[in-house]
Amino acid sequence: MAACLCIGWADTWESIRAAAGSVSSISADFVQEKHLPILARPLISEGRLLYRRPDALRWEYTSPVKSVLLMHGGDARRFVQSDQGLVEDVSVRLQAMQFVMPEISGWLGGRFQDNPLFDASLDGINTIILVPTDPGMARFIQRIELLMSDRPGVIEQVLIFESDDAFTRMVFSHTQVNPSLDDRLFQEAQ
Amino acid sequence: MKRIALVIVLLLSACAHMPPIQPAGTDRQYRFEARCRSIYPVGRWQLVHTINVRLRRGYQATLTGVIILSTADSRVHCVLMTLEGFVLFEAVDNGEVAVKRAFGPFDNPEFAKGVMSDIRLIFLAPEGRMQVAGKFADGTEGCRYRTHDNRLIDIIGAADGSWQIQQYDPRKTVDVDAVDQRGVSPKLTLEAGGKASYKLVMTLIEAISLQ
Numbered sequence: 001m002a003a004c005l006c007i008g009w010a011d012t013w014e015s016i017r018a019a020a021g022s023v024s025s026i027s028a029d030f031v032q033e034k035h036l037p038i039l040a041r042p043l044i045s046e047g048r049l050l051y052r053r054p055d056a057l058r059w060e061y062t063s064p065v066k067s068v069l070l071m072h073g074g075d076a077r078r079f080v081q082s083d084q085g086l087v088e089d090v091s092v093r094l095q096a097m098q099f100v101m102p103e104i105s106g107w108l109g110g111r112f113q114d115n116p117l118f119d120a121s122l123d124g125i126n127t128i129i130l131v132p133t134d135p136g137m138a139r140f141i142q143r144i145e146l147l148m149s150d151r152p153g154v155i156e157q158v159l160i161f162e163s164d165d166a167f168t169r170m171v172f173s174h175t176q177v178n179p180s181l182d183d184r185l186f187q188e189a190q
Numbered sequence: 191m192k193r194i195a196l197v198i199v200l201l202l203s204a205c206a207h208m209p210p211i212q213p214a215g216t217d218r219q220y221r222f223e224a225r226c227r228s229i230y231p232v233g234r235w236q237l238v239h240t241i242n243v244r245l246r247r248g249y250q251a252t253l254t255g256v257i258i259l260s261t262a263d264s265r266v267h268c269v270l271m272t273l274e275g276f277v278l279f280e281a282v283d284n285g286e287v288a289v290k291r292a293f294g295p296f297d298n299p300e301f302a303k304g305v306m307s308d309i310r311l312i313f314l315a316p317e318g319r320m321q322v323a324g325k326f327a328d329g330t331e332g333c334r335y336r337t338h339d340n341r342l343i344d345i346i347g348a349a350d351g352s353w354q355i356q357q358y359d360p361r362k363t364v365d366v367d368a369v370d371q372r373g374v375s376p377k378l379t380l381e382a383g384g385k386a387s388y389k390l391v392m393t394l395i396e397a398i399s400l401q
Binding site: 038040061064080090162 | 240267275396398
């Protein structure tokens with residue numbers, strides 16, 4: 001997953017924002033681990049993330065169950081594989097994803113400090129930490145850590161902590177910066 | 191006399207939709223009961239499902255459900271989360287339901303009780319006395335239990351290896367695709383009747399023995 005493209009790109013907010021200006025679209029595969037204290041081993045999911053400036057996002061899981069979350073023009077929809085094929089799932093409107101998706105879009109645009117719901121800080125040279133300022137959000141998310149890759153502009157991992165021992169880790173790979181992404185990828189689940 | 195008649199009428203109406211069972215011979219009752227109980231996992235398990243919830247008027251949602259089940263002490267720990275991994279509901283049932291986390295529409299004591307009741311119906315053998323085991327009129331075999339809290343539950347085996355758990359009052363039906371040797375089914379469908387009818391389709395992602 002890419003945020004911007006320059007050497008020392010994650011040193012300051014200014015350099016992050018400046019470099020992010022060159023990113024118009026992103027494609028990346030991801031592996032997601034869900035860690036909970038009660039789990040004998042983490043739950044593993046795999047998928048693909050597509051982003052196109054300014055607000056188009058496709059968050060697709062390919063396993064263990066296919067589901068596609070689409071965001072385009074401010075509208076969020078989710079489709080889930082069922083016996084009848086990919087069926088629209090209305091629960092997305094009830095869930096934290098509604099808050100998180102615009103946030104991700106902001107990260108990918110280098111706008112880490114723009115959301116008043118999170119307090120953003122730089123931790124060392126390759127980590128950004130986001131802490132919810134809103135008590136309602138803090139019930140869902142304790143903090144988010146974004147680990148940057150050595151490769152300029154690439155986010156390597158996202159860690160979303162619900163508590164100290166309950167967290168989600170997303171590890172990105174095969175990241176492409178500025179690929180050509182058709183409209184239908186953000187509008188059609190298939 | 192009137193009181194006795196009233197009791198008989200009430201009993202008959204309660205049993206009106208309950209199919210009769212032709213009892214198996216006493217020597218075969220144990221074998222029948224063993225078969226009926228084979229559809230339940232035994233020991234400690236971590237079960238992960240994709241749960242498709244369908245309510246009336248076409249509303250449907252899909253969640254990931256994690257269930258830690260301990261049959262020795264009938265303990266259930268349940269976590270419901272979005273497919274993206276955000277926890278929406280977490281509760282433990284040791285005989286009493288304790289909600290650990292719950293958000294939005296999941297933050298409701300009745301919901302918590304309902305979830306745990308459904309999990310118990312699906313994954314734990316009925317706690318109570320087996321009343322009878324034998325054959326139904328259509329030739330299928332099964333067992334009838336009366337639970338400690340006075341519910342009647344039939345466990346019915348089909349020729350293709352699938353099963354049905356039928357609870358009467360409140361009416362709930364669980365269709366169980368053929369279980370493996372561990373007592374774990376790849377797919378379970380629960381349908382609850384009444385005003386707040388709903389359907390749960392649970393597709394197994396993984397089952398881990400925690401022995």
